[in-house]
Amino acid sequence: MRICFVLNKVATEANGTSIALMTKAHEMGHNVSATGVGGFNLDYAGTITIDVTAVKKGKEIKKPEQYLEALKSKQALQKRIEASSLDVLFIRNNPTEERAGREWAEHSGIAFGRMVQQLGVLVLNDAYALSNAFIDKLYFEELPKSIKPASIITRNKEDILAFWKENNKKMVLKPLEGSGGQNVYLIDENQKNLNQIISTLTAEGYIIAQEYLPEVKHGDVRVLLMNGKILEQDGKQAIIRRVSGKGEFRSNFSLGATADNSKLTGAMQHIVDITAPKLINDGLFFVGLDIVKDKLIEINVLSPGGLAKFNKIGLPDFTQTVIRAIERKLEFKKMHGNHISNKTLATMQ
Structure with a gap:
């Protein structure tokens, strides 16, 4: 299996879920590579290529931290491949972690993922699904609201203040587009700088005001x-x-x-x-x-x-189960060709 993982940037990737999955795929003998969201290229003829980084296949790796070190080392393989040569493109970048000055990177991975998907490469998660669920x-x-806390999404301060009062002056405020707990606030009746917090968050975009769950x-x-x-x-x-x-x-x-x-x-x-x-x-x-x-x-x-x-x-770290599931999807794809859509194949067992 030739699988490429899309990350924010290879150079800044931390030892987390993506590296754990890459390590297991490498250990299982697959051809594994990684690219940042800036690694895609499209030429006049419509050919999509990807600048990838890879650890040499067969290199003995025992732990994810060793794999990450090898991936970032000078010995890592740097090459340009045709996207159509891949079996799988696994989109794992997090747009909400992009810093100021890299706004271009937020949509790039998914946008190119849609184009690679059209080439017949299995894209996970389905790139069109990711577009729909981008926020x-x-x-x-x-x-369904039965499984969610009460909430509103708005940029209107008066609506937020009304929600706060309706919920006994206790709520959680967070940006609509964010991750890692950044700029998430617990607001109670003693909050003295609520107006400032609302102003700060609305400057970034929409706000979610969510019911506080004790x-x-x-x-x-x-x-x-x-x-x-x-x-x-x-x-x-x-x-x-x-x-x-x-x-x-x-x-x-x-x-x-x-x-x-x-x-x-x-x-x-x-x-x-x-x-x-x-x-x-x-x-x-x-x-x-x-x-x-x-x-x-x-x-x-x-x-x-x-x-x-x-x-x-x-x-267990569950990585083997995930890689085995991807292998099965490729078997289904080989058997059925293009008769099964990427969206359907993405969640087939």
Whole structure:
């Protein structure tokens, strides 16, 4: 299998889920490469090429951190390939992590992903699905309200203040386009600089005002789904509790949250059951759900993470299951040719 992972930038990639998946694919003997969102090229004849970085196939790698080091080393292979030579393009860049000056990069990976998909390359998640769910917090709002906390999306300060009062002067404010817990605020009745916070967030775009769930003090639970089902390996499920640091209500690993075990509850399964049909229909292969008790607070479709944390709580890293699933999709593609769409193939088991 010739598989290329699309990252924000190879040089700045951290040791997370993408590297874990690349390491396992390399270990399993596949031809693995990576590109940043700036690595695509389109010539006058319509040929799409990709500037990729790769670790030499067959090189012994034991851990993801070794793979990342090799990928960034001077010994890494640098080459230009035709996109049509790939079997799989795995879009793993996170547009919300792009810095000022790289606005061009936010849509580039998905935009070129759509073109590569038209060449017959299997693209995961489906590139058109990613386009539709590009603002994943807005895509989240398409889900049934029974599984979500109350919320509004607006740039109007008066609407936000009214929502705050309706919710006992306690709410969470966050930018519509953001990740990693950045610029997320817990607002209560003692908040003195609410107007300033609203002004700061509206300067960046739309704001989500969301009902505060008291249970969030115990952290949230990340549930990883593949093909619309909870990811499993060796009888274990990819469910991890993210425990907030002291004095912090946000439970992002990037903000110091720690990992802990969590069992699947009936409420979690209900949320999965409600969410899965839409994910399957839209062609979203690999997705993360963030759950607090019986409410889904966020859905991650662009670059869901967490695989790198599972070993720390005694669970498998689930990477082999993901790579095996991609292998099966290529077998289906080989058998059925173009009779099965990329969107359908993306969530076939």
